[in-house]
Amino acid sequence: MNRQPKLNWVNNLRLLAMFAVVVLHTASPLLFAYKTTTVGNWMASDVYNAVTRFAVPVFVMITGALSLGREYELSSFLKKRIGRLILPFLFWSLVYVFYQWYEEIIYFKGTVWENICLVLHQLKTGTSYHLWYVYLLIGLYLIIPIIGRFARQATEKELRYFLALWFITILISGPYLSRYSTAIELRYFSGYIGYLVLGYYLANKQINFPGLALIATLLFVCFAIVIAIGTYYLEVKTHELSTFFYEPLGPFVVVLAASAFLIAKNTLITIGPRLTKVFDKASANTLGIYFVHALILNILEINDINYLIFSPWIGIPVVALICFLISWLVIWVMGKVPVLKHITG
Numbered sequence: 001m002n003r004q005p006k007l008n009w010v011n012n013l014r015l016l017a018m019f020a021v022v023v024l025h026t027a028s029p030l031l032f033a034y035k036t037t038t039v040g041n042w043m044a045s046d047v048y049n050a051v052t053r054f055a056v057p058v059f060v061m062i063t064g065a066l067s068l069g070r071e072y073e074l075s076s077f078l079k080k081r082i083g084r085l086i087l088p089f090l091f092w093s094l095v096y097v098f099y100q101w102y103e104e105i106i107y108f109k110g111t112v113w114e115n116i117c118l119v120l121h122q123l124k125t126g127t128s129y130h131l132w133y134v135y136l137l138i139g140l141y142l143i144i145p146i147i148g149r150f151a152r153q154a155t156e157k158e159l160r161y162f163l164a165l166w167f168i169t170i171l172i173s174g175p176y177l178s179r180y181s182t183a184i185e186l187r188y189f190s191g192y193i194g195y196l197v198l199g200y201y202l203a204n205k206q207i208n209f210p211g212l213a214l215i216a217t218l219l220f221v222c223f224a225i226v227i228a229i230g231t232y233y234l235e236v237k238t239h240e241l242s243t244f245f246y247e248p249l250g251p252f253v254v255v256l257a258a259s260a261f262l263i264a265k266n267t268l269i270t271i272g273p274r275l276t277k278v279f280d281k282a283s284a285n286t287l288g289i290y291f292v293h294a295l296i297l298n299i300l301e302i303n304d305i306n307y308l309i310f311s312p313w314i315g316i317p318v319v320a321l322i323c324f325l326i327s328w329l330v331i332w333v334m335g336k337v338p339v340l341k342h343i344t345g
Helices: 010-031 039-052 055-067 074-102 112-125 129-153 156-173 193-204 212-238 251-266 273-284 286-302 312-335
Strands: none
Touching: 010 039, 010 055, 010 251, 010 273, 010 286, 010 312, 039 212, 039 312, 055 129, 055 193, 055 251, 074 112, 074 129, 074 286, 129 193, 129 286, 156 193, 156 251, 193 251, 212 251, 273 286, 286 312
16 A cells, blocks of 8 residues: 555546536436426436535545545644635535525415524525535535544555445345345444545555556446436336436445546656646536536526537537536635635635
């Protein structure tokens, strides 16, 4: 195990995962329109959803790769990570609250205290569908000082042991293998904490295997196909949308995310210094882009700029790219304003 790897490739992977999130959220409304759209259009959304499901798990794996190997003083770590996240999180949460009020999705009425309680309830549960990841991230930050000490002290065998139990727990937690579940308490090995350890392990592990990037690519393609076809099969069989194959804490997405991580780590792409600088700056703004992209997508939808501007096979990535670029522009402009640069994320 190489405990201090060079992670220059992480910036590109983070940027790719951010764009994948935007594609995923652009395609999702069509996915839920399975009863009213054509099979061909729905399959476009299904395929794009399958291909991009690696994104959030990879975000967590990157966090593990960058964080678990470092020694932190507890209060310093919590202040640096959670402290820097809270202000932009509260700002963007309130932006989404008032946007919902503007769109008449929620209403302020009654006393001032009742309205405050309404806002507090929104903050408690999430003011927009995509902010669940930020709540997840805060929880992961709380456990990183503890799990990080384990990861740094653990042998490679112990890390593999943890990951094996995590994967087994995921398998028997699914609806089709739950019959093999026992009274043994395995929840200690469940959740996104496994992605933290997996990211740390794969980033540090030197796998000297010829053609590893090609094998990882084939795995990614195969599992993306399985996820897409499996979801289509369940939709045809049950006449309902099933997220079984899409679940981020499911075996299919685990392999998909690990494959994407290994592809990025083992693929050398040479680009010019100017383009590298652009990618690095965009990668540094991914959290801000994540915060704002749902708002931009909604505004585009109101103005009839959605997957229907072309065939969904073309419209979904085109609209996602438009949303991504506008989101980045918004965050870049905000970063130039002294008062706002600390709340961009």
